Amino acid sequence: MNLWKAMGTIGGLTMVSRVFGFAREMLMSRIMGASGAADAFLVAFRLPNTFRRLFGEGAFSAGFVPLFSQRFHGPGGMEEAKKFSEEVLAVFLPTLFVFTLVFELIMPLFVSAIASGYVGEKYDLTVFLTRITFPYLLLISLVSFFSGILNSLTRFAAAAFAPALLNIAMLAALLIVPDGGVRSATALAIGVTIGGVLQLILVWHGARKAGVSLRLRKPQITPSVKQFFIVVIPATLGAGVYQISQLIDTFFATRLPEGSMSYLNYSDRLNQLPLSVIGTALGTAILPQISRFIARNEPDEAARVQGQAVELSMLLCLPAALALAIVAGPLVTAMFEGGRFTVEDARITGNVLAIIVSGLPAYVLVKVITPGFYAREDTKTPVKTAVIVLVANIVLNFALIPPFGIYGLAFAIAACSWLNAIMLYLILRHRGHFRLEAKIWWRIARQLLAGLAMTAALWGTRSLLTGWFDGSVGHRLLGVAILVAVGGIVYFVVAWTIGAINREDVLILLRRKKAA
Template structure:
């Protein structure tokens, strides 16, 4: 497998999905605004997505892909791998169908527990929309199975592109029913289901073309299925703590004034971009390296890999979180303001984004620190710290939301990110596995200094471009591009001059490129 080509394929297709996702959010903001119907739909969309992340993605892949790959490259080859897939499908599909049926019947009770702040017509609308969207969980979980098959066969394009189909279906729903009220909310809910069907069709056809056509079997707890659940259940419990935290945030947000769920959604959409690009990439890249070095009894080199990962994480996170904090409002206005999404909506969303972004470096650092536990087969410690953070999140919500509203909820999210990061680092340092060396503290300090200069430049540019930010959508987007360009040049230029980044490593990379 050509790793560079694989990364390019995944990255390119993922970028297509990201662009489609932003187009969806921009269109939805203008058509629906921060209305009660928008809030109801976002809760209805969040609930199946929460279970999707719990069952259908990380936990499932953690159990399925290694076992499928082991059989694929073993004596049995593709036939053994196909049989294993069919055994898992035979148990997985009826379990998902039963789970979906139970929730469809008990949906009013579930929505009442999660969105207790919604009453009357808004509550009824949320229940109806959630009943429409919930089958998406079944569809996307099956998509995860076929994605695991294709990724194991080193066919990445379809799985990486599939999420874009959901965005296309939802954009289509918005364009077909653009009134922005309850009818549009219903159209969006059906668009979610249509997106799931499209994703499922793409993955099934891609697997068939790759030589994997799965038949439905009678459900049986075969040794392979039991082995699958032995791996999946602990991973599900670990992921469950974070998903419960997400549901708790939803619970508190639904008790805030109308539009709060919408503000939180749009702010999180922007915050998630650097989180997913930087954090996930670094965590995925360093885990196999650290695992190999620990297995070869080279703990100092493993710690060195983590140090370099921390250096790179902060080099990229510092400008991201400072820029989001400094120019959050004009950024939100450029992307979302228009139609029913007012300037006041942009202001509240921008302030929410600025507060949430304060936890961005911590969240990314957690992705760098946790491989230090996983590489030593310690999955318990991150789960324990996550439980503590979950309790702290509840306490902080009760303390901060009454006086500060949605800003208090955003602050609780950011503070809990730092609490989780601090606890994991303290434990890893106490065990002697990793510590931030003086050279790294100095590098981070220089990065912060470069970031401070960048913030000053951004504020100056924001004042110079005030007329652009007050103009049409096109003029606002031009202003955002100018801001991003200025910020990047100032930050990375300053960091290079004052030692905020590794000059020798950069020079080595450039020499290799020239030779290539």
């Protein structure tokens, strides 16, 4: 499969989801503001999402997709792959049920440990909302299971579009209960669970259309399930270390002044757009391809795919990071300021965003580099690097948060992402599995040069549009649109002129479209 095409499918549909997500966040900021109820909901939403990333996405995909691909492309074909899926599902489903039930019972203790800064009514509301949202963990983990099947079959559309249904459900909740406060927070929590149900229906139906109709088996630890656990348990531990780091960030954020969770959430939403559209899309697209080449004993082809992914990710990610840092203030003002979200709230959120995006290229590189381990069924190495990153994150939080508050937390997040990306790359290179060729380094250097030219253009344009960001929502959004257009045009014109873009790949893609 062409990497541009795969990324286009995943990234395009992810962009659709992100558009709905931004509509949700824009509405939520105006209805909820940076209030105690907003903070309580954001913690309640983050907790099942943290475990979702632990069980459902990174760890599960790392173990499931390569093993499913091996069976599907092996002599057993689809029947063997379906049998493997049924055996895994038979163990995975009851495990999720038990895990969800246990946490529903111990939720007060869990919330008091994670959000120790919340007391009284805010604590009680957080517990109540988290009990509503926590079943989303079970639902979205099953979504990840069926998405893994679809991605292994290189059918990316349903899985990429599924998150849009969550955003639509939450949007509907805000529109139905727009009064803010506890009632809106409760409606949002219910919307999260409904969104999980809709996502599961979509990917389950997509798998059936792809010819994968699974039946429920009696749970048994078969040789295939043992193999799956051997791969996935270290990946879960690795993801667990990372998610513990996320919980630690939540712990510190809840001890900061009211609104801090909201500032962190809204800045992270903008940071997540290029991360999801570029990093997640590329990571999802290349894992089945690298797994296939490794299974065929073609390591050079696997390295070529990974190198192409790094080059493409930096082509798109470097300008995104630079642009977000330069226009963070106007962007946050245009997107979120209004209603209960004040000018001061927007200013703080913009500053947090400008710091966090300094780690954006590293976030994306981690998504692109880790498939090089997972495709070789090596999930232990990312565990070791994740432990180092966790320790570094705790040290930086204790060192930076007392003097700098929420800004220190943002810097620690960005710095630890770079530490993780550099370690993972150096390990792959040391083992001889992957190294960036000189031509890719030179192209990335040219991409950075084009990004600096774009930065200068954005500074000048932002100065000319200063008054626009103090006007109506329409003026603010138009100002952002002009900044995006100017930045995009300058970057890609300069990048094409100085050779920062692999012209051969682009021309091949254009010729294929013309032929089609």
